[in-house]
Amino acid sequence: MTLADLTPEQWLKRLVAAHDEERKGLELMNAYYEGRQPLSYMAPELLNELQDRMRQVVINWPELIVDSLEERLDIEGFRYADSETTAEDLWQIWQANDLDEGSQQGHVDALALGRAYAIVGTNDEDDDMPLVTVESALQVHAEQDPRTRRLLAAVKRWEEPCLGAAATKMATLYLPNSRHVFALDKGAWAEQRDEGDEHGLGQLPVEMIANRPRLAGPLGRSELKTVIPLSDAACKIATDMMLSAEYHAMPRRWATGASRDDFADEQGNPLGAFSSLAGRLWVNEDPNVKYGQFTEAQLTNFHETINALARLVAALTGLPPHFLGLATANPPSADAIRSSEARLVKRAERRQRAFGGAWERVMRLALLVRDGEVAPSARSLETVWRDPSTPTYAQKADAVVKLHSAGILPTEQAWEDLGYSAEQRRRMREMQHSALERAMGGDLAAGYGPKPQPDLLPSGEDAAEPAPATAGAVAAGPGRGE
Structure with missing residues (x-):
């Protein structure tokens, strides 16, 4: 029997079994990100003796590693292949589904757990606006075609609370042409036939946002895999330091x-x-x-050990040393700080490339749900990301102005490089177009601000009439030739 011959019930059992097998590892990664990892490297005899008198000191480097990357992954819009401006219709879908916040949550889960998912469907409240939700790998699992590497089927599981009774376990099975809803009843999955539908899209309405997938390896890899042993060691050393502070660092007397x-x-x-x-x-x-x-005992040996572990974490993850509290006697210069962030910026750019492809496929799914087809221009869709580096605004503005003045950079791209959002760029285009129409209509002051009022001028000065705009200034429009 091939995969194409599986019934919905068989697909559900297959996906649930695979999800249960990997869920323990996902929950462990989630615990490390949230700082709830178990204490490691501690002698069992010591744990039994101290029991509840000792509390673990958590140095949550896993959260720092994930958040430092995620903070540099901001989507600013999407662009069609044949357009110089961002796609307004796709940005409307993005905003209507609160994907500014949802994408950040998806990126955090993808970095911490190895992958996240996005599910696209119809919106019961608005037929013209597709529904896009971002899902955690703790609830969603999908199977990949080994030949095309496209997703064949996916399941989402959750629990619905019931008043006065145990929560009902539910599951939604997604197939290329249908959606099926199941409820767990007396240990067996029973299909809720009145809640499913035949959408007939011809492809799975689920997309995976994978972090560092391998060609022959897992579907995604957590950023925490490498640093978990070092994080466990740091937590153990910090806990030992607190025990030593209690029993050895404080002066103790004898009689x-x-x-x-x-x-x-x-x-x-x-x-x-x-x-x-x-x-x-x-x-x-x-x-x-x-x-x-x-x-009394000195605790410097603990400090040096934690600093040594922090240096290893910085080397493995590309985090700048000052992110991990490794300060030097002399404050670093601005250029030195930017140089130390070079690896982190490059890692963020790699994630933008990988995550961008997933979000482009999500937007094409949204167009398919809304229009029933995907326009050829959307097949070369591009995700617009915010610059992951950290230059000062003055430095960036100076570089953009120079490129724009030399004719290398068009105005729209200059706005984008300066970090203006899609909505801000739309408003700026409207203001620029309005000023141009006024200038073409004979209003030579269209590119100027309001005339100053006499009572707002310094004492003893008269309000000066604005100089007439030159032909070059009118042709340049607002911001040019003033």
């Missing part, structure tokens, strides 16, 4: 010739633990009692 009754107040009540162990002054009238103090 000979004294009994427990000597450590009591005037009414004979025994002193508390802090007064007994960390009290500043011990006094006893018995001349045979002797007091002393143990030399």
Whole structure:
């Protein structure tokens, strides 16, 4: 039997079994990202003795690694192959589905868990606007065609709460031409035939956002795989440091010739633990009692070990040393900081290329759901990303102005490079077009601001009439020839 011959029930069992097999690893990666990982490298005898008296110190480098990359992955729009401006219709779909926030959540899950998913369908509230949702790999699993590497089928599982009863386990199976909804009833999946549909798209309405997929390996790889042993070691060292601070770093005193009754107040009540162990002054009238103090331990060995682990993390992940708290005696220059971020910027650019292809396929699915077909211009769709590097605004503006003045960079691309959003660029085009129409209609002051009022001028000055616009200024439009 081939995959094409499988029934919906057989597809569901196959996908659920595969998802259950990988879910334990996904939950472990999720725990590391959220700082809930188990304590490692600690002797079991010590754990049994301390029990609830010891709490793990978590140095959450996994969260830092994921967030440092995700913070540089901002989508600004999409562009058709035959257009110089961003695709307004696709940006409307993006905004209507709150994908500004959803894409960020999807990128976090893809980096932390190895992959995330996007599901496209019809919108019950608006037939002209497709519904696009971003899903976690903890709930969604898909199978890939080994020949074409396209997704063949996918399942999403969740639990619906019920009043006064246990939550109902639900599953939606997505196939190239149909959607099926199942509920788990007495240990068996039962199809809810009134909730499914035959969409007839001819392709799966699910797209995978994979992080660092391999040709013959898994569908996606977590950014945390490499640093988990180092993160465990750092948490262990930090926990040991706190234990040493409790028992060795604080000056501890000893006494000979004294009994427990000597450590009591005037009414004979025994002193508390802090007064007994960390009290500043011990006094006893018995001349045979002797007091002393143990030399306290230094914690610098723990500091040096954590710093050594941080350097290894920086080397493996491309994070700048100052991200991990590795400061030098002399503050680094701006050029040195940008140089230290070079690997991180390149890693972000690689993720933009990979994630961009997935988002382009999602947008083509949205067009297919909305129009029933995909226009040829959308087959060469391009994702517009914000620059992942961190130059100052003045540096970027200076470079863009020079390129624009030399005629190398068109105005639309200059706006995009300066970081203006798609909506801001649309408004700027409208303002520029309005100013040009006014200038063509004879309003030579179209490129100028409002005339200053006399009462707003400095004392003793008269309002000056604006100089008439030259022909060059009118032809250049706003922002040119002023």
